[in-house]
Amino acid sequence: MVYLTRKIEFSASHLYHNPAFSAEENRRVFGKCNNPHGHGHNYVLEVTVAGDPDPATGMVLDLKELKEILQREVTDRMDHRFLNYEVPELSGKIPTCENIATVIWTLLKPEITRGHLHRVRLYETPDLFVDCYGEGPAGGNGAEASR
Amino acid sequence: MNLHLTRRYRFAASHRLHSAQLSEEENRRVYGKCNNPYGHGHNYVVEVAVSGPVDRATGMIANLADLDAFVAREVIEPFDYKFLNQDVAAFGERVPTTENLCIEIFNRLREFPRARLERVRVEETGLNSFEYTGEPAGSCQ
Secondary structure, eight states, rough: EEEEEEEEEEEEEOOOOTTSOOOOHHHHHHHHOOTOEEEEEEEEEEEEEOOOOOOTOOEEEEEEHHHHHHHHIIIEEEEEEEHHHHHHGGGGSSOHHHHHHHHHHHHHHHOOOOEEEEEEEEEEEEEEEEOOOOOOTTSTTOOOOOO | OOOOEEEEEEEEEEEEETTTTTTTHHHHHHGGGGGGGGEEEEEEEEEEEOOOOOOOOOOOOOOOOHHHHHHHIIIIHHHTTTHHHHHHHGGGGGGGOOOHHHHHHHHHHTTTTTTTTEEEEEEEEEEEEEEEEEOOTOOOO
């Protein structure tokens, strides 16, 4: 098994606000992230695909193909967008790093047909990132289907 | 969804690698420059990974303000700008290698009440790092 990772960047804005909370509760729970006009990040996304290299090509999957999938599913949807209002997959969700990574996993999973999607790692800043392994046992390395 | 949230923190500290179980000569041989008697320092980077269900109301595994406050209280405040051998009780007997530091930090953070601690990774320099994911239940550490 070989793990192949491709990295992309996109820039987007967001804000954290739960309409079910009072204004005071929103400020307390979300702090600066609740500022009403939002703020932005340069997100870095690392997508890891696991698989055995095809003996004929030596590749797990064609990087060009992965690049096109990431462009279509992630960059075209999220780059230079206000995530709360312009990305329907995040509608009704707080666009935290957790929820964005989960949406990206859900978008990419059916598109990766050679090898299998192992991990989506989304950096909101260099000091904060989320790893999504899909539906796996809590606390384990969920991408390994046998575990 | 199986999600891990990771946050990076920094502290600066000094240490000296010296084992009471080894002779002076053995200490010098095993630890080299790290055995210099007055110690030396590093800018440590600590990655703390936690997991758990995403709260529907907040979209979060754990509120970063809670995690930051817990790590500050348990690790950064007791370690930052300290001499680990003398200022941290756990290293009175135990050699403050980054292996042992990693285990000590994990044990200090394992009771974080808002999420499950998955992994602690400590970078001693940009070129070496150590990871600890805890011991299986029942083993001693």
